[in-house]
Amino acid sequence: MTADPSVPGADPRPAGAVLDAHLVVDRGTFRLDLPLTIGPGEVVALLGPNGAGKTTALRALAGLIPLTDGHLSIEGRHLDDPARRLWTPTEQRPIGVVFQDYLLFPHLTALDNIAFGPRRQGLDRHRARQRAADWLARVGLAEHARRKPRHLSGGQAQRVALARALAVEPALLLLDEPLAALDARTRLDTRAQLQHHLAGHCGATLLVTHDPIDAVVLADRLVIIENGQVVQEGDVATVTARPRTDYVARLVGLNLYRGHADGHRVLLTDGFHLVTGDQHAGDVFVAFAPSAVALHPGRPDGSPRNTWPATITGIQRHGDNLRVQLGGPVTVAADITPAAAAQLNLAPGRTLWAAVKAAETRVYPAAAAPADVAAEP
Numbered sequence: 467m468t469a470d471p472s473v474p475g476a477d478p479r480p481a482g483a484v485l486d487a488h489l490v491v492d493r494g495t496f497r498l499d500l501p502l503t504i505g506p507g508e509v510v511a512l513l514g515p516n517g518a519g520k521t522t523a524l525r526a527l528a529g530l531i532p533l534t535d536g537h538l539s540i541e542g543r544h545l546d547d548p549a550r551r552l553w554t555p556t557e558q559r560p561i562g563v564v565f566q567d568y569l570l571f572p573h574l575t576a577l578d579n580i581a582f583g584p585r586r587q588g589l590d591r592h593r594a595r596q597r598a599a600d601w602l603a604r605v606g607l608a609e610h611a612r613r614k615p616r617h618l619s620g621g622q623a624q625r626v627a628l629a630r631a632l633a634v635e636p637a638l639l640l641l642d643e644p645l646a647a648l649d650a651r652t653r654l655d656t657r658a659q660l661q662h663h664l665a666g667h668c669g670a671t672l673l674v675t676h677d678p679i680d681a682v683v684l685a686d687r688l689v690i691i692e693n694g695q696v697v698q699e700g701d702v703a704t705v706t707a708r709p710r711t712d713y714v715a716r717l718v719g720l721n722l723y724r725g726h727a728d729g730h731r732v733l734l735t736d737g738f739h740l741v742t743g744d745q746h747a748g749d750v751f752v753a754f755a756p757s758a759v760a761l762h763p764g765r766p767d768g769s770p771r772n773t774w775p776a777t778i779t780g781i782q783r784h785g786d787n788l789r790v791q792l793g794g795p796v797t798v799a800a801d802i803t804p805a806a807a808a809q810l811n812l813a814p815g816r817t818l819w820a821a822v823k824a825a826e827t828r829v830y831p832a833a834a835a836p837a838d839v840a841a842e843p
């Protein structure tokens with residue numbers, strides 16, 4: 467599905483933004499072209515499929531790869547501007563970075579890992595260690611001050627890495643998949659702690675993640691890139707309610723189709739018709755949740771306005787339910803309870819009838835409306 471060009475073009479430039487950047491980076495045949503503005507205290511999640519350019523954006527912001535074009539300013543200070551041959555080395559940028567695998571100095575204690583940044587900023591040894599001790603206490607690890615990284619658990623190392631990044635009081639905090647290396651339980655606790663620390667951070671934060679839960683819990687605004695370009699951005703509620711690409715729809719767990727509406731009927735691009743609760747005219751998206759899809763062994767009678775024969779192509783666990791992938795005139799995902807699954811005798815290749823009530827569908831114009839574009843931070 468192609469991006470609506472009006473979406474990236476509508477990037478806001480809030481007055482007093484901490485980060486004001488247009489990141490253009492050429493890497494062989496790949497080009498990142500990402501306008502990005504983040505306000506004080508704002509947390510923006512950068513999401514996208516593999517190879518979309520998230521790491522490239524993060525590395526460009528950190529000064530680990532140069533911009534090909536565009537510009538980068540933090541708190542009004544111009545750091546990168548290739549047209550003017552301006553580039554600022556990593557250590558001179560007012561940033562803190564938490565990498566996916568933390569990259570703590572293995573030979574330094576937890577305390578000295580955190581004190582390292584403040585020391586480089588010019589604090590004397592005593593004050594740097596005091597600040598580090600304060601941060602260790604804030605992340606709940608005061609008693610682990612003298613431990614080396616190899617004696618810390620994954621969750622503890624993550625907290626030390628966060629304290630190390632925040633101890634330099636960065637204007638821009640960069641988080642690269644900060645919870646990805648943790649097991650599910652530790653991840654839950656650490657996410658809650660991270661949320662607490664981000665709420666107290668008055669600089670800007672960019673969170674790179676694959677995980678929609680991290681993004682929804684931690685971010686104020688989502689920026690979604692595909693093939694190096696912004697395909698959708700906005701506040702969490704808007705993006706999750708109105709996905710505009712297949713990737714975003716999968717991310718937020720909705721079935722999404724594009725078609726042409728004429729009243730209550732939408733003709734999809736592959737020739738199938740859906741009946742919708744709302745009336746529309748023109749090019750639209752139609753979205754509905756997998757839980758809105760009912761499955762029947764035979765053609766259902768009665769109220770659902772949309773029914774079609776569908777063939778099971780896959781079955782996965784999804785929370786307490788099962789998510790059934792179905793092919794047929796339209797590709798659809800359906801969530802059903804284990805009890806319903808037992809009655810239906812589910813198996814790949816089996817044909818059932820899918821039904822979706824018109825009232826369960828959500829229809830919105832395919833052309834981006836102001837509500838679909840970037841929210842003011």
Ligand SMILES: Nc1ncnc2c1ncn2[C@@H]1O[C@H](COP(=O)(O)OP(=O)(O)OP(=O)(O)O)[C@@H](O)[C@H]1O
Pocket residue numbers: 493494496514515516517518519520521522523
């Ligand atoms: N060192 C490099 N030299 C040339 N091209 C590169 C280099 N590193 C990455 N690329 C290309 O840049 C594009 C973007 O990669 P990037 O790692 O930024 O994506 P990503 O969104 O972080 O992906 P993932 O989620 O898989 O980490 C890809 O097409 C990749 O092949």
